Amino acid sequence: MAHQAHSYHMVDPSPWPLFGATAALLVTSGLTIWFHYNSYLLLSMGLLTMIMVMAQWWRDVVREGTFQGHHTPTVQKGLRYGMILFITSEVFFFMGFFWAFFHSSLTPTPELGGQWPPTGIKPLNPLEVPLLNTAILLASGITVTWAHHSITESNRKQAIHALTLTILLGLYFTCLQAMEYYETPFSIADSVYGSTFFVATGFHGLHVIIGSSFLMVCLLRLTKFHFTSNHHFGFEAAAWYWHFVDIIWLFLYMTIYWWGS
Numbered sequence: 001m002a003h004q005a006h007s008y009h010m011v012d013p014s015p016w017p018l019f020g021a022t023a024a025l026l027v028t029s030g031l032t033i034w035f036h037y038n039s040y041l042l043l044s045m046g047l048l049t050m051i052m053v054m055a056q057w058w059r060d061v062v063r064e065g066t067f068q069g070h071h072t073p074t075v076q077k078g079l080r081y082g083m084i085l086f087i088t089s090e091v092f093f094f095m096g097f098f099w100a101f102f103h104s105s106l107t108p109t110p111e112l113g114g115q116w117p118p119t120g121i122k123p124l125n126p127l128e129v130p131l132l133n134t135a136i137l138l139a140s141g142i143t144v145t146w147a148h149h150s151i152t153e154s155n156r157k158q159a160i161h162a163l164t165l166t167i168l169l170g171l172y173f174t175c176l177q178a179m180e181y182y183e184t185p186f187s188i189a190d191s192v193y194g195s196t197f198f199v200a201t202g203f204h205g206l207h208v209i210i211g212s213s214f215l216m217v218c219l220l221r222l223t224k225f226h227f228t229s230n231h232h233f234g235f236e237a238a239a240w241y242w243h244f245v246d247i248i249w250l251f252l253y254m255t256i257y258w259w260g261s
Helices: 016-037 041-067 075-106 127-151 156-183 191-223 232-260
Strands: none
Touching: 016 075, 016 127, 041 127, 041 191, 041 232, 075 232, 127 156, 127 191, 156 191, 191 232
16 A cells, blocks of 8 residues: 555456356346246356355455455445445335335235235234244344444454354244245245235345355454454444344334234
8 A cells, every 4th residue: 555645445457247247147047047947057057156256256355455454444434335325225125025015915906805915815924933033133133233342342252152143043044934935825926915925025035145144254254363343344334234134124024924914
């Protein structure tokens, strides 16, 4: 940084955006082929390529921020704004699903039997697995906050314990949701109820998986002494994202699982 007269990070040319876009194309095309022809080949190639790109892109960002000193206070401020805008875009993403749900549930059409849930749909009991998943995510919100406070207090051992517990709770949530999907008495093809239920809860489940991978990278970095009490934005961003996932689940639980049943 000595040759620069400013505190901004001039990013070096990188192949990962192009490779990442190619991986995304392979994944979406692979999903289409899987849906229509029941072939996993292209989807598997896309997912493998995406994992490889993620690992190498994140490695480069970690090098820039931790070892090369590019993440100055000015750069960190920009990263914070970027993460806030990203989470805001995610809020609007889920708003579309809630809009679709309320549009159909508040004024059920004759095709739905004039009622909600529609005729023939047996909804899930909100006081069983959904309530347990709610408790799990709320507990994980507490543990990730515990990890954050431990990092700011330079208590690395406690931070590792808290972050490990958060990841285990996230994985437990994902397993329970997968079991719930397997036993659900309706499918995504069962009227607008099935569509809104599986798309909204499924995308939330995808966000839990993404958040869990985010936290796993942070745990790896924490064990390698990458975070200090005043330089740990990577973890902060992961914690913000995890709290966002918690809040969205509360809205999903109250509307789709509880009120909608």
